[in-house]
Amino acid sequence: MMNLKQLLDGIKVKADYISLRSVHTHSAGVYVRNEVLEGVNTFHDHGLMVEVMVGGQLAYAATNSFDPSDVQKAAERAVLSAEHAHRFGLYHFSPNERPKVVGEYSSPAKYGINHFRPADVTELLMNLSSTMNVHEHIISRSAGYGITEMDTHLVATNGTDIRQKIIRSQVSLSATATSEKGTQTRTYGGDKASQTGIEELNLNMLEAEAQRVATEALELLNTEECPSETLDLLLAPDQMYLQIHESIGHPLELDRILGDERNYAGWSFVKPSDFGKLKYGSELMNVTFDPTVVGQHASYFADDIGAVATREYLIRNGILERGLGSLESQKRLGMPGVSSQRATSWNRAPIDRMANVNLEPGTSSMNDMISSIERGILMKTTRSWSIDDYRNKFQFGCEYGQLIENGKLTKLVKNPNYRGITAPFWNQLKMVGDRSTFEVGGLGNCGKGEPNQVIFVGHASPACLFSNIEVFGGGK
Amino acid sequence: MQALQASALEIFAKKIFNELKSDESLTISLSGEETLFTRLSQAKIRQVTNLHQAFVEFTFIKGNRTTNFSLPFKGASEDADVAIKKIRETREWIEKIPEDPFLVRPAYYGVTKEETLESLPLTEEMLTTVLDTSSHVDLAGVFSSGDIVRATINTEGQFHWFKTRNFYLDYSLYNDKQKAVKGLYAGNNWDADGLRTNLKDSEYKLSLMNRESKKIERGSYRVFLAPSAVSELLGTLSWGGVSMGEHKRGNGSLRDLWEGKRKMSEKFSLAEDFSLGMTPRFNDRGEVSPAHLPLIEKGVLKNFLTSTRTANEYKIETNNASDWESMRSPVITTGKLSRNDIFKELGTGLYLSDLHYLNWSDRETARVTGMTRYACFWVENGEIVSPIQDLRFDESYYNLFGEGLVELTDFADLIPSTGSYSQRDVGGSKVPGVLVSDFKFTL
Numbered sequence: 001m002m003n004l005k006q007l008l009d010g011i012k013v014k015a016d017y018i019s020l021r022s023v024h025t026h027s028a029g030v031y032v033r034n035e036v037l038e039g040v041n042t043f044h045d046h047g048l049m050v051e052v053m054v055g056g057q058l059a060y061a062a063t064n065s066f067d068p069s070d071v072q073k074a075a076e077r078a079v080l081s082a083e084h085a086h087r088f089g090l091y092h093f094s095p096n097e098r099p100k101v102v103g104e105y106s107s108p109a110k111y112g113i114n115h116f117r118p119a120d121v122t123e124l125l126m127n128l129s130s131t132m133n134v135h136e137h138i139i140s141r142s143a144g145y146g147i148t149e150m151d152t153h154l155v156a157t158n159g160t161d162i163r164q165k166i167i168r169s170q171v172s173l174s175a176t177a178t179s180e181k182g183t184q185t186r187t188y189g190g191d192k193a194s195q196t197g198i199e200e201l202n203l204n205m206l207e208a209e210a211q212r213v214a215t216e217a218l219e220l221l222n223t224e225e226c227p228s229e230t231l232d233l234l235l236a237p238d239q240m241y242l243q244i245h246e247s248i249g250h251p252l253e254l255d256r257i258l259g260d261e262r263n264y265a266g267w268s269f270v271k272p273s274d275f276g277k278l279k280y281g282s283e284l285m286n287v288t289f290d291p292t293v294v295g296q297h298a299s300y301f302a303d304d305i306g307a308v309a310t311r312e313y314l315i316r317n318g319i320l321e322r323g324l325g326s327l328e329s330q331k332r333l334g335m336p337g338v339s340s341q342r343a344t345s346w347n348r349a350p351i352d353r354m355a356n357v358n359l360e361p362g363t364s365s366m367n368d369m370i371s372s373i374e375r376g377i378l379m380k381t382t383r384s385w386s387i388d389d390y391r392n393k394f395q396f397g398c399e400y401g402q403l404i405e406n407g408k409l410t411k412l413v414k415n416p417n418y419r420g421i422t423a424p425f426w427n428q429l430k431m432v433g434d435r436s437t438f439e440v441g442g443l444g445n446c447g448k449g450e451p452n453q454v455i456f457v458g459h460a461s462p463a464c465l466f467s468n469i470e471v472f473g474g475g476k
Numbered sequence: 477m478q479a480l481q482a483s484a485l486e487i488f489a490k491k492i493f494n495e496l497k498s499d500e501s502l503t504i505s506l507s508g509e510e511t512l513f514t515r516l517s518q519a520k521i522r523q524v525t526n527l528h529q530a531f532v533e534f535t536f537i538k539g540n541r542t543t544n545f546s547l548p549f550k551g552a553s554e555d556a557d558v559a560i561k562k563i564r565e566t567r568e569w570i571e572k573i574p575e576d577p578f579l580v581r582p583a584y585y586g587v588t589k590e591e592t593l594e595s596l597p598l599t600e601e602m603l604t605t606v607l608d609t610s611s612h613v614d615l616a617g618v619f620s621s622g623d624i625v626r627a628t629i630n631t632e633g634q635f636h637w638f639k640t641r642n643f644y645l646d647y648s649l650y651n652d653k654q655k656a657v658k659g660l661y662a663g664n665n666w667d668a669d670g671l672r673t674n675l676k677d678s679e680y681k682l683s684l685m686n687r688e689s690k691k692i693e694r695g696s697y698r699v700f701l702a703p704s705a706v707s708e709l710l711g712t713l714s715w716g717g718v719s720m721g722e723h724k725r726g727n728g729s730l731r732d733l734w735e736g737k738r739k740m741s742e743k744f745s746l747a748e749d750f751s752l753g754m755t756p757r758f759n760d761r762g763e764v765s766p767a768h769l770p771l772i773e774k775g776v777l778k779n780f781l782t783s784t785r786t787a788n789e790y791k792i793e794t795n796n797a798s799d800w801e802s803m804r805s806p807v808i809t810t811g812k813l814s815r816n817d818i819f820k821e822l823g824t825g826l827y828l829s830d831l832h833y834l835n836w837s838d839r840e841t842a843r844v845t846g847m848t849r850y851a852c853f854w855v856e857n858g859e860i861v862s863p864i865q866d867l868r869f870d871e872s873y874y875n876l877f878g879e880g881l882v883e884l885t886d887f888a889d890l891i892p893s894t895g896s897y898s899q900r901d902v903g904g905s906k907v908p909g910v911l912v913s914d915f916k917f918t919l
Binding site: 057451 | 511513516517518520521522524525528529530543545546548550562569570573574576577578600603604607616617618620648650654656658832833835836837838840841845846847849868895896897898900918919
């Protein structure tokens, strides 16, 4: 088979710029429920996206064939589209938005998919499922594992040549307890995807988590509903990931601010004039965009149009500094951004996405935060999420709540939810956990774009304390 | 595109089936498309993507063990060689994994071929009409057109083929106050005049959004949910709400309905109805769902969607639902409220055209939360007063389609699915509007 550079050299069309982005994805996963193997699934995909620029108009054609004649046809389709679109183009770019970059990246994973042994993984997950079978009230317990290797190669007529191998994996556990008092579920791992391999399957650690998950599901059955009150709210990192994602990451995507997403995912309350001025949150709030963190879920060398990744502050001491926008959005808005134009695979054009968006740790220990609270609640683990199309009014639900009274953790409560409005919420951030509370997470299913596409992202955060937040429980 | 030809799949499958041993069976399902996506903003082209894609998913059974794998499909002869190589590799480990006690073996589910391939103008021509017609408004959205294929074939001789050629313009129009209305023009037959009428209607609705927006305080209000809002509610209900498996595993949201502890309104009936013709009746196994399956009939639960695997596990009857056990072609029965009487019957309250970002607030009590979006109005004494600032709601399906349901419209809108995660969706829903006596807004 021809290599990508040869395929590119063989294309005969008239264009100012052409790139080929090949994406080869190989995934494998096992899922066990109630000690029954539900599935061993593997996924192979390989395809190519041709990008052309004709008179400043970009257009794309994607194909799963690497035959030179099919690649030529794809390029011809892309050029035809670019020529037709030119008259109606929203913005015409220049080759400046496609820098020449040569480099490579490889995840720090030690054992990739070649080391995936279905029988071994199944046995481990069966053990975990069995570990969660602690009581007859645990009617459903599941354990899953997935690993994905994605090899991307980007070459372009300007000499760009970037190869990136990203290996990601994730274990997930879930236990559902049911009685006449209702149903409660506790999970682990759904937000802990990372750029690691099979080496991360640590049975001892996972067995402890399985035990905890099942025990907590049972405990929650016998608790009261979360009260409906305005309380101090202490969010654990595994809820902070979602809070960051929905109320910082998405509103700061520059293509949203430009209005590109209006018909689907929505707009943003952030305006271009807010950068450098808007007090997004309290001065304790520091948020970075950082695809250079070793092993974090969305780390890479460069995005899918060749912009090299660097660590940048999005919010510093509470003030909005920079948006999540690629070279294209930066040009359209005339403001700086980050390396963030990413596509789910070969079959979608890249758009502005999050990568790793992290809240930097502060100086308060968990004990500092808890002991400072007269009446409050600790919430852990995302269960439900909803936010408006400007990223303002949100409502989030968690799996686990525990009241904090007079500086101490007291009784558990079930179905804890909270609601708020983004900027006021972040301005009520009154304490930020230190490194001892800091955890690193990753999610695989951030959805956006027309046509729709998912992307994997990373979030890291300490525990954080917010004052006077409206909380409430479930029930009629 | 060769991969979207039935003959290509048949040749491919035959070569692979010949490779199989006596204790092996295989189901192959194909998903493919040839689509042009054009992303629009400010009535201009933001991004245009031509897509040729197809992939095949295999359910391979050896003895009492099974595995699924997925490969790209080009419709070329070497595709079968790749699949055969994968099967040979699979044989090396499959006997080391546990047997599957709920295995669903392939069976003969018949042979069907359904193609809706009306001739469409060139996409560039349709797009030019869209953009020329909307050049004076701020239009954002996506125009998609092309062919979609879904098919399954198995070692028992079953073969189902569904191919459709369609287009949709999924869009919204914006005024200079950032208020918007939502529109959709979709179908198998292009009608430029139909498009122009559709856009004109949307422009009229947009003119109503020019008035100053009213802030609505939290509380319960009488509301009218337009069909597109009801369709969003059905989408969330489909997320575990009508699944037998989720119910059995404790995650279902209609347990009280199942146990007869609660009912919905006698006016409310929901069914899976494949006469809409927007999606194939066969699932990924090739099992053919009933043409009409009542889920809730006059407020009483009749059926949860039950896949054969769930049926095997819990020793109950299957209704050939997909493995996800989510609705593929839902229809809500119409009522008596005529279009002309909507505002009169609403009286004073809120008209909600669309809802956004719905999610379960509390599954156990079937509570859902979400936001209002697009052309939502405050109405007084049957007259539109003003658009509203967006609102968050948190309400139970038992109220929406139960105690709080006043009436459904006597008409229903056909709403095709325009989702395109990994591939363009097929399917859609047919739903009326719903008048609700009290609908809770929380923020």
